[in-house]
Amino acid sequence: MIKYIGQRVIYMIITLFLIASMTFFLMKLIPGTPFKNQAKMSDEQLEMMLDHYKLDEPVPVQYVAYMTNLVKGDLGTSYQFANTPVSELLGARIGASALLGFQALLVGTVFGIILGVIGALKQNTWIDYGTTFIAVIGKSIPSFVFAGLLQYYVGVKLGWFPVAFWKGPEYTVMPTIALAMFPIAIAARFMRTEMVEVLGSDYITLARAKGANYFEIAFKHALRNALIPVITVLGPLAVSLMTGSLVIEKIFSVPGLGEQFVKSVQVNDYSVIMATTLLFAFLFIVVILIVDILYGLIDPRIRLAGGKK
Amino acid sequence: MKKSKFSLLLVLTLVLSMFLAACSGGDKKDEAATDNDSDAKGSELAETQEITVLESAEIPSMDSVLAEDTVGFTMINNVNEGLFRLDQEQNAVPALSDGEPTVSEDGTVYTFKLRDAKWSNGDTVTAHDFVYAWQRAIGQETASFYGPYIMSGVIKNAVQVNAGELDVNQLGVEALSDNELKVTLEKPVPYFTALMAFPTFYPQNQKFVEEKGADYAKNAENLIFNGPFKMTKWDGVAATEWTLEKNEEYWDAENVTLTKINYNTSKDPQAAANAFEAGQADVTPKLSTPAVISQYEGDPRLVTWLEPTEFWLKLNQENEALANKNIRFAISLAFDKDALVNDILQNGSLAANYAVPAGFVKHPETGEDFREANGDMNTFDAEKAKEYWTKGLAELGVDKLELNFLGGDTETSKTVDAFLKDQLQNNLPGLTINLESVPFSVRLDREDTQDYDILHAGWGPDYPDPMTYSDLWLTGGGHNKMSYSSAKYDELVKSAQGELAAKPAERFEALQEAEKVLFEDAALAPTYQRASNVLVSDKLEGFTYHIFGPEYSWKYAKLNK
Numbered sequence: 091m092i093k094y095i096g097q098r099v100i101y102m103i104i105t106l107f108l109i110a111s112m113t114f115f116l117m118k119l120i121p122g123t124p125f126k127n128q129a130k131m132s133d134e135q136l137e138m139m140l141d142h143y144k145l146d147e148p149v150p151v152q153y154v155a156y157m158t159n160l161v162k163g164d165l166g167t168s169y170q171f172a173n174t175p176v177s178e179l180l181g182a183r184i185g186a187s188a189l190l191g192f193q194a195l196l197v198g199t200v201f202g203i204i205l206g207v208i209g210a211l212k213q214n215t216w217i218d219y220g221t222t223f224i225a226v227i228g229k230s231i232p233s234f235v236f237a238g239l240l241q242y243y244v245g246v247k248l249g250w251f252p253v254a255f256w257k258g259p260e261y262t263v264m265p266t267i268a269l270a271m272f273p274i275a276i277a278a279r280f281m282r283t284e285m286v287e288v289l290g291s292d293y294i295t296l297a298r299a300k301g302a303n304y305f306e307i308a309f310k311h312a313l314r315n316a317l318i319p320v321i322t323v324l325g326p327l328a329v330s331l332m333t334g335s336l337v338i339e340k341i342f343s344v345p346g347l348g349e350q351f352v353k354s355v356q357v358n359d360y361s362v363i364m365a366t367t368l369l370f371a372f373l374f375i376v377v378i379l380i381v382d383i384l385y386g387l388i389d390p391r392i393r394l395a396g397g398k399k
Numbered sequence: 400m401k402k403s404k405f406s407l408l409l410v411l412t413l414v415l416s417m418f419l420a421a422c423s424g425g426d427k428k429d430e431a432a433t434d435n436d437s438d439a440k441g442s443e444l445a446e447t448q449e450i451t452v453l454e455s456a457e458i459p460s461m462d463s464v465l466a467e468d469t470v471g472f473t474m475i476n477n478v479n480e481g482l483f484r485l486d487q488e489q490n491a492v493p494a495l496s497d498g499e500p501t502v503s504e505d506g507t508v509y510t511f512k513l514r515d516a517k518w519s520n521g522d523t524v525t526a527h528d529f530v531y532a533w534q535r536a537i538g539q540e541t542a543s544f545y546g547p548y549i550m551s552g553v554i555k556n557a558v559q560v561n562a563g564e565l566d567v568n569q570l571g572v573e574a575l576s577d578n579e580l581k582v583t584l585e586k587p588v589p590y591f592t593a594l595m596a597f598p599t600f601y602p603q604n605q606k607f608v609e610e611k612g613a614d615y616a617k618n619a620e621n622l623i624f625n626g627p628f629k630m631t632k633w634d635g636v637a638a639t640e641w642t643l644e645k646n647e648e649y650w651d652a653e654n655v656t657l658t659k660i661n662y663n664t665s666k667d668p669q670a671a672a673n674a675f676e677a678g679q680a681d682v683t684p685k686l687s688t689p690a691v692i693s694q695y696e697g698d699p700r701l702v703t704w705l706e707p708t709e710f711w712l713k714l715n716q717e718n719e720a721l722a723n724k725n726i727r728f729a730i731s732l733a734f735d736k737d738a739l740v741n742d743i744l745q746n747g748s749l750a751a752n753y754a755v756p757a758g759f760v761k762h763p764e765t766g767e768d769f770r771e772a773n774g775d776m777n778t779f780d781a782e783k784a785k786e787y788w789t790k791g792l793a794e795l796g797v798d799k800l801e802l803n804f805l806g807g808d809t810e811t812s813k814t815v816d817a818f819l820k821d822q823l824q825n826n827l828p829g830l831t832i833n834l835e836s837v838p839f840s841v842r843l844d845r846e847d848t849q850d851y852d853i854l855h856a857g858w859g860p861d862y863p864d865p866m867t868y869s870d871l872w873l874t875g876g877g878h879n880k881m882s883y884s885s886a887k888y889d890e891l892v893k894s895a896q897g898e899l900a901a902k903p904a905e906r907f908e909a910l911q912e913a914e915k916v917l918f919e920d921a922a923l924a925p926t927y928q929r930a931s932n933v934l935v936s937d938k939l940e941g942f943t944y945h946i947f948g949p950e951y952s953w954k955y956a957k958l959n960k
Contacts, residue, residue, distance in 0.1 A: 121840070121844035121845065122839075122841050122843055123840065123844070125544065126468065127548070128840070128843045129846075130544075130878075131877075132548075132551075134562070135547055138539070138547075138561075138562075139542060142542040143542075168636075171459045171636035172466075172636065174635065178635070178637070182634065182638070238669060238670075241670060242673055246676050253670070253673045253676075255639075255663050255679065256639065340667045341667050342670070343664055343674075345638070345639040345664075
């Protein structure tokens with residue numbers, strides 16, 4: 091197991107290096123400069139600014155400089171935010187995104203799994219159709235529509251929760267619900283399909299023949315086996331939830347990463363683009379590793395390569 | 400095995416209970432707050448002079464020499480102060496300057512006497528603070544954008560100092576004593592006192608700035624104030640909320656009514672309107688979406704004003720067809736601007752038939768708006784457009800044309816540009832428009848290299864003078880970028896920059912004359928002049944917006960019951 095994880099960590103570092111390199115060169119292909127007021131700059135001033143930030147050097151030279159700093163742990167400074175270190179920017183923003191993503195993931199998984207299991211157990215009844223309907227709605231309504239409706243009816247009309255902003259636990263409720271709709275739908279659909287399949291398999295029939303209790307079968311035997319595909323999709327989904335959603339953050343004024351990332355790409359804020367990309371890539375790789383390890387825990391039949399009893 | 404099943408169940412229950420706990424309670428305070436607000440109305444002052452304002456962006460910088468965006472300028476304008484300040488009618492009035500300055504005969508030397516004012520740490524604001532800030536703004540190592548941009552050609556030696564050819568001490572600003580500041584200009588600048596209301600020209604406390612070093616202006620603790628308010632909470636550039644409180648040390652504190660302004664960011668117009676409706680905000684950011692604005696039509700809480708920001712189609716004369724004057728005439732007359740502002744934008748914007756915006760600058764003697772004398776110079780006329788078009792095509796010896804149209808990638812840009820494409824193609828038979836919607840930075844880049852045929856671009860001024868629009872179209876000018884060149888135009892604008900600088904009325908008229916030349920040449924196809932729309936609580940009196948530089952001044956505002 092240790093050896094396996096060690097191997098994976100080395101691959102991770104190589105992957106991150108490749109991602110960093112590719113992103114750097116691709117990003118430099120985007121025309122334009124990171125200067126917000128470029129339209130008002132004279133040619134001389136533009137030249138001076140490019141020189142000041144060493145952006146007039148050839149891209150490979152900039153690349154070597156960036157990678158050297160990166161290895162030293164220096165992520166550079168932001169252009170759009172008056173030379174603020176990128177690490178400070180991300181540090182200030184990641185908390186809200188992570189909390190919101192975590193809550194949405196929990197709510198989404200729990201409700202999704204419950205809906206999926208109920209649907210499977212009550213297959214082809216109105217309960218099943220009802221849960222499927224909820225899942226389809228959750229997947230097909232764009233989040234800005236759902237979040238907008240939620241904000242207007244629950245926030246403005248009913249006044250149950252604050253309409254927007256980020257000042258305490260009650261402020262996280264509506265964005266969490268809005269963000270959880272998608273994971274609920276995904277988890278419910280996968281869970282239902284997989285449960286139906288597992289419930290139809292031989293060992294379940296055997297267990298029923300032995301006279302085992304209905305709920306015992308469902309939860310002891312079927313649920314565990316049906317969880318595998320759900321975990322497979324939820325891993326990457328967790329990363330995208332916890333790194334922030336542009337739409338939800340905009341509508342509920344959440345100080346998260348999603349909006350910052352999109353904006354940095356739009357305004358050529360190079361160091362922010364690099365740092366957020368690397369952060370997302372890193373989380374993604376880590377989550378995939380965790381998912382792989384989880385497989386083994388949930389289903390003993392799956393053994394990790396290189397792992398020995 | 401048993402353990403893992405149990406723990407799974409445990410997690411499920413935990414999550415459920417957490418979620419339920421989060422759902423209940425916690426929201427009652429807000430309801431109470433909104434109920435209190437809606438009590439008896441009248442012009443009596445409210446007991447708590449506290450408001451909540453929404454901004455559409457974070458503050459990228461609170462360092463007055465580095466700031467280059469509206470939110471930053473607005474905050475700096477409210478917590479700091481320069482020689483002049485914009486009043487409620489957009490006029491620059493003496494602030495730290497004790498009355499109007501004395502101006503030399505030739506209009507190039509201004510001497511300001513400073514009033515007694517204090518920094519929030521108790522230091523006196525001196526003339527040296529201005530010298531320090533201005534030198535910092537122009538110095539190469541600061542790499543400020545606005546310093547060189549706004550000082551070049553105005554403050555003596557600014558260009559040379561910025562280029563490193565002259566020492567920073569050679570900049571035309573000098574402290575004659577602690578409370579006397581002498582400014583030397585390159586040439587007479589009629590709008591100079593208005594420039595003094597621009598944050599780049601505000602003073603900075605040298606001792607404080609140097610003591611803080613790299614931490615200066617990083618957050619509220621590393622800031623110092625001399626304006627109507629103090630920033631008491633701001634965690635730095637990533638913060639989405641911050642707070643201003645009344646500065647009791649401010650020289651004019653008795654005329655400041657608000658005691659506290661809470662800021663939040665809200666980047667979605669509908670969400671901002673929702674927060675406003677729910678009583679979570681007294682002022683929204685500028686609302687750009689017609690769908691949101693139309694909900695408030697006729698509502699006194701919707702405040703609309705015309706900005707001096709104008710948009711136009713630039714016609715790149717490097718393109719053979721666009722080098723033809725008749726083709727340019729045809730394009731500039733071929734789209735219905737009234738339909739554009741009334742049906743597409745629906746936000747109070749004006750159809751622009753001119754190059755210098757309306758409601759922006761007045762004749763120095765008659766007080767008439769720039770537009771009064773020149774009027775509409777480029778009105779939509781499909782018939783005439785077609786005539787020019789046929790003539791132009793004949794001159795070029797072709798019967799159809801294909802042109803690239805470069806526009807922005809925001810929702811508004813895309814809708815507007817699609818409309819323009821449709822209009823142009825419908826009214827000019829044989830024309831094919833290839834519309835490209837690209838991000839702002841890409842558009843700038845392609846404008847710079849003139850990699851376009853038609854470009855939808857705009858311009859917003861930083862100071863109240865027609866020159867900010869007129870010098871755009873000089874031959875080879877840094878912003879021309881469409882290869883327009885007219886000896887007559889250059890002559891008029893250059894005379895206004897040079898020998899007429901000391902004759903404000905003649906200078907103004909020369910620039911009006913120049914605008915006529917621009918349209919005789921059909922150099923430009925203006926589209927619209929933008930309007931701003933914000934929601935303002937009906938209890939807030941003295942809400943003051945500005946049309947250049949900082950966006951709002953809260954010094955004049957008060958909250959009624």
